[in-house]
Amino acid sequence: MTKNMRSGYTTGSCAAAGTKAVLLYLQKNIISNSVSLNALSGEKLSIPIKRLTPLAGGACAEVIKDAGDDPDITNGVSIFTELHLNDTGNISFFGGKGIGTITREGMSIPVGEPAINLGPRKMITNVIREFLPENQGCDITISIPAGVELAKRTLNPVLGIKGGISVIGTSGIVRPMSEEGFKNSLTPQIDVAYAAGLFNQVFVPGKIGENIAIKLGLPKQAIIQTSNFIGHMLDYAAQKKLKSVLLVGHLGKLVKVAAGNFHTHSKISDARLETLAAYSALLGMDQSGIKKIFSCVTTEAVMPIISDYKLDDKLYPLLCQRASFRSMQHVYNDLTVGTIMVTLKGTILGMDENAKKIGRELHWNTK
Structure with missing residues (x-):
């Protein structure tokens, strides 16, 4: 029987729910155990409010993040939304404990701002305008105390988001095991590096x-970390108009790219042994050697066979050249790709001429 996976709500939706709970209290003197609101996707959400605390000139609501059946690292954490009214008409966002600060160009939020993404800001603003006229504003401070530690398990340090996690959510809904969500969390790395002038x-x-x-x-x-989504990241790199990409990774991953497989998860694509056998045969390996390759389980186990046939210096550079060719073909030659393949221990097996050229442009040290 197939289990129906339960959806949840994003950190942005939690902050929007906290905002509504505070405004219900400030404007109508209602303390609610849950609030209803529209996600940016248009779907209706009903989100429990754990606690509401009155403050001088405002209030603070606590919401517990429920990610449904998605393995979200923020599932179960407390998200605090503190709101104070002002007479400026402006809605200002502040980051409390556990919310990161943008420190590098290339993100959707300017440098110096709290890492509260555009989706959550829009959702919160929509809630505020249900209650407040245009000439009245408020100051919103979002805190996720657990975010200080959780940030260490995210890409935020790589992206230059310091001190905590981001308040995220493009739709307001957490879809269980969302591959698209994971992909979209990887591409900002390219934006940040590009904004720093790194076009290779x-x-x-x-x-x-x-x-x-x-x-x-x-x-x-x-x-740039790609995980298994090499094709997706190459597509984005081409869209961003990068000059070149240097692929560096284990033989077991990148030999799949040499075969034209750009989603490298083992459940999606494999053909590692078949590719190694085909190119070994192309270089003269006899049937006995090919049979030995097919008797292996891992690419590491194939390496001694390659060495026995003295094909190391030919096979690995050829596979790198092929991975680069297929990658460039994948993006219609909109950028140059070079490839370096390595062992589990980090020994370089081979590279192609494109890799050497890109490496020199990046001022690498090959000594």
């Missing part, structure tokens, strides 16, 4: 590639 960037699927890139002396701010 380094894409790494994980820690192995990142460690090699750092060892080579490549600029840390140019190193």
Whole structure:
């Protein structure tokens, strides 16, 4: 039987619900256990309010984040929304404890502002305008105390968001296991590096590639985590009009790219052994060697076979060249791609000429 996955609501929706709870109290003297509001998607939300605390000239509402069945790191944390009325007509947003501050250009929010994204700001503003006339404004302070520690498990430090997490949500709804949401959390890395003038960037699927890139002396701010979504990130890089991308990662990931697979999760694509066998045969490996490759489970297990046939110096550069070619083909040659493949221990197996050219432009240290 297929389980129906339960949706939840974003941190932005929690802050909007807290805003409505405070305004119900300030404007109508109502203390509500839950509030209803419209998500930016148009769907109706009913969000419980854990606590409302009156303050001098305002109030603060606490909402517990419910991410449904999505493995969201903010699930179950307290989100506090404090609101004070003002007579300026302006709606001003402030970040309390656990909310990060934007420190780099390239994000949708200006440098120096709290990391409260445009979607949540719009949702909160919609709620405020239900209650307040245009000539009356308010000061909104959002706090997520747990965010100080949670931020260490996000991309915020890479993006230059310091001191906490972001208040996010483009629709207001958390969809369980949302692949699109994860993809969209990765692309701002490209924006931040681009805004810093880095038009040649380094894409790494994980820690192995990142460690090699750092060892080579490549600029840390140019190193972009792609996870399994290499195709998605290449598409965005081309859209952003980057000059070049250097792919750096383990053979097991990037050999899939050489075969034209750009979503590299094992459940989506594989063909690792088939690709290694095909190119080994192209370079002269006999049937006995090909059979040995197909008897392996991992690409690491294939490496000694490649060495036995003395194909290391030919095969790995060829695979890198092919991964670069397929990547450039994927984005209609709108940018140059080079590839470096490495072992689990971080030893470089091979690279192509594009990789060497991009590396030199990034002033790498190959010694």
